[in-house]
Amino acid sequence: MSDLLRELDAVLESRKRDADAGDSYVASLHAKGLNKILEKVGEEATEVILAAKDAERDGERQALVAETADLWFHSLVMLSHLGADSQDVLRELGRRFGLSGLEEKAARGTSQRGTSQ
Ligand SMILES: N=c1c2ncn([C@@H]3O[C@H](COP(=O)(O)OP(=O)(O)OP(=O)(O)O)[C@@H](O)[C@H]3O)c2ncn1[C@@H]1O[C@H](COP(=O)(O)O)[C@@H](O)[C@H]1O
Numbered sequence: 001m002s003d004l005l006r007e008l009d010a011v012l013e014s015r016k017r018d019a020d021a022g023d024s025y026v027a028s029l030h031a032k033g034l035n036k037i038l039e040k041v042g043e044e045a046t047e048v049i050l051a052a053k054d055a056e057r058d059g060e061r062q063a064l065v066a067e068t069a070d071l072w073f074h075s076l077v078m079l080s081h082l083g084a085d086s087q088d089v090l091r092e093l094g095r096r097f098g099l100s101g102l103e104e105k106a107a108r109g110t111s112q113r114g115t116s117q
Helices: 003-016 025-032 034-058 062-081 084-098 101-106
Strands: none
Touching: 003 025, 003 062, 003 084, 025 034, 025 062, 034 062, 062 084
């Protein structure tokens, strides 16, 4: 799965560098700029929330999975636009792996992870 993300990172990077906005959806997002990309991330996040509520109600998960894929994809375009990629996020998740969120929260002050209450 990490291989797929690496391959997608490479495609996104090449679309950002070389592709024409008329031929590539990813290139068209970069051409429109960060605000358009952030608008898409926000829109997809809202769609994930709605699909999750539907899934809770009727047990149907396919739409939720599809909307989550849209959110991940647009988040990767956002990262690419700003010079980061999926491997940076995986490294951060790896750093956190095995560290209880509750323990981390109790130790906060020496850590930078999150700022919410
Ligand atoms: N994974 C994806 C992917 N997921 C979703 N999408 C596109 O995301 C778009 C947004 O979905 P919406 O329903 O919001 O579409 P919309 O309302 O027409 O969008 P807007 O007009 O609001 O921008 C759709 O056009 C989807 O096809 C994706 N487009 C591309 N990829 C990957 O990126 C690669 C490069 O794509 P291109 O740059 O288009 O070649 C592809 O080979 C795929 O691997």
